[in-house]
Amino acid sequence: MSAALHAEFDRSLLEKLEYATPFFLFSRKRVTGKFQEFQKYFPGSLIHYAMKANAESGLLQTLFDAGSGFEVASIHELNMLKEVGVPPEKMIYGTSVKPSSHIKEFFDYGVDRFAFDSLPELEKIAAVAPKSRVYVRVIVNDTGSVFRFSEKFGTDRENIVPLLQRAKALELHPYGISFHVGSQASNPLAWAAALESLQPALEHLKKLKIKLDIIDIGGGYPCAYASTEEELSLEEIARHTLDQYQKLPYQPQLLLEPGRGIAATTAIVVTTVISRVERKSGTWLFLDAGVYNALFETMAYQGSTRYKVTSLRPSYDAGEMLFALAGPTGDSPDIITHEALLPQDLAVGDKLILHDVGAYSLVTASRFNGFPKPDVYFV
Numbered sequence: 001m002s003a004a005l006h007a008e009f010d011r012s013l014l015e016k017l018e019y020a021t022p023f024f025l026f027s028r029k030r031v032t033g034k035f036q037e038f039q040k041y042f043p044g045s046l047i048h049y050a051m052k053a054n055a056e057s058g059l060l061q062t063l064f065d066a067g068s069g070f071e072v073a074s075i076h077e078l079n080m081l082k083e084v085g086v087p088p089e090k091m092i093y094g095t096s097v098k099p100s101s102h103i104k105e106f107f108d109y110g111v112d113r114f115a116f117d118s119l120p121e122l123e124k125i126a127a128v129a130p131k132s133r134v135y136v137r138v139i140v141n142d143t144g145s146v147f148r149f150s151e152k153f154g155t156d157r158e159n160i161v162p163l164l165q166r167a168k169a170l171e172l173h174p175y176g177i178s179f180h181v182g183s184q185a186s187n188p189l190a191w192a193a194a195l196e197s198l199q200p201a202l203e204h205l206k207k208l209k210i211k212l213d214i215i216d217i218g219g220g221y222p223c224a225y226a227s228t229e230e231e232l233s234l235e236e237i238a239r240h241t242l243d244q245y246q247k248l249p250y251q252p253q254l255l256l257e258p259g260r261g262i263a264a265t266t267a268i269v270v271t272t273v274i275s276r277v278e279r280k281s282g283t284w285l286f287l288d289a290g291v292y293n294a295l296f297e298t299m300a301y302q303g304s305t306r307y308k309v310t311s312l313r314p315s316y317d318a319g320e321m322l323f324a325l326a327g328p329t330g331d332s333p334d335i336i337t338h339e340a341l342l343p344q345d346l347a348v349g350d351k352l353i354l355h356d357v358g359a360y361s362l363v364t365a366s367r368f369n370g371f372p373k374p375d376v377y378f379v
């Protein structure tokens with residue numbers, strides 16, 4: 001397993017930190033850098049960070065300062081953005097199924113862009129957020145992604161035109177179409193293929209004189225975890241996507257909702273070995289960070305994320321061996337990995353670093369067994 005330490009988290013810095021573990025350490029420089037990468041490869045597009053990936057106020061503030069917009073999923077997230085001072089025109093409410101009371105609160109704050117994926121949802125928006133801009137979420141092929149959404153969200157392509165016509169009839173503004181290729185995508189052509197599939201609907205809408213403002217190509221931009229077979233670059237994804245975009249009958253502005261693609265590599269978690277035990281299956285290191293308090297995505301669901309792990313203390317040539325890593329709770333799914341290659345001589349009190357843990361970690365932390373959410377620091 002290669003270490004792939006980002007320069008912002010170098011060993012000499014980490015050795016000096018005396019914070020109690022487990023703790024997350026974020027790099028503001030990496031947050032800004034990631035946002036700027038999206039701006040660079042998708043010039044002229046709207047970038048709305050999907051804050052469900054990580055809603056730490058320091059990260060939200062850094063992105064807001066850099067000029068980012070936000071894709072927001074509830075009034076609770078809305079309140080976090082209000083605290084940072086984000087104005088309504090920087091927000092879209094992107095979950096396509098929402099409580100009416102949440103739609104209303106967004107509308108009262110001044111947000112006027114809402115996703116929907118069915119007639120009842122559209123009628124809900126028309127009732128409490130009149131004259132808003134609405135965009136329809138459509139199902140696309142998400143089979144190349146670790147986490148897929150199309151079972152739960154999105155409408156079939158043939159419903160795009162009637163739903164946007166209906167939006168117009170309800171005096172809403174047909175703003176655009178959105179899709180999500182699934183989180184942690186592995187196919188660099190996924191976004192291009194999704195755009196291609198929208199071509200007939202765009203042509204049909206054009207004939208009906210419904211000209212869309214945006215196409216929202218969602219999130220999905222992957223991170224190179226230890227479990228990632230092939231690394232994808234944003235540059236490659238952008239090249240394929242923009243080629244296809246140029247072939248559309250006209251070019252509505254692109255809107256992107258990167259969550260993982262911005263947050264993942266901006267943080268590490270530093271954790272301490274609380275026990276080293278021999279089991280029939282091998283040697284286990286129990287850590288003070290685990291699935292429940294910090295590393296939810298290591299739990300097997302549609303997939304299971306394997307983070308890169310390194311030891312803070314060098315091995316002094318002791319050699320390396322495979323360990324199983326487990327969290328501190330009494331629950332058996334609280335296992336981070338069965339195979340981390342680490343220095344053989346690791347012992348209780350040694351610190352480990354899990355890399356690229358910025359996405360879907362703190363936001364999903366629970367108090368299972370009473371363990372609190374780790375502290376968070378920024379450099």
Ligand SMILES: Cc1ncc(COP(=O)(O)O)c(C=O)c1O
Nearest residue numbers: 050094183219220257258259260
């Ligand atoms: C509507 C919407 N947009 C954006 C995202 C962010 O996806 P990702 O973290 O894969 O970029 C999600 C993830 O759940 C989502 O549901």
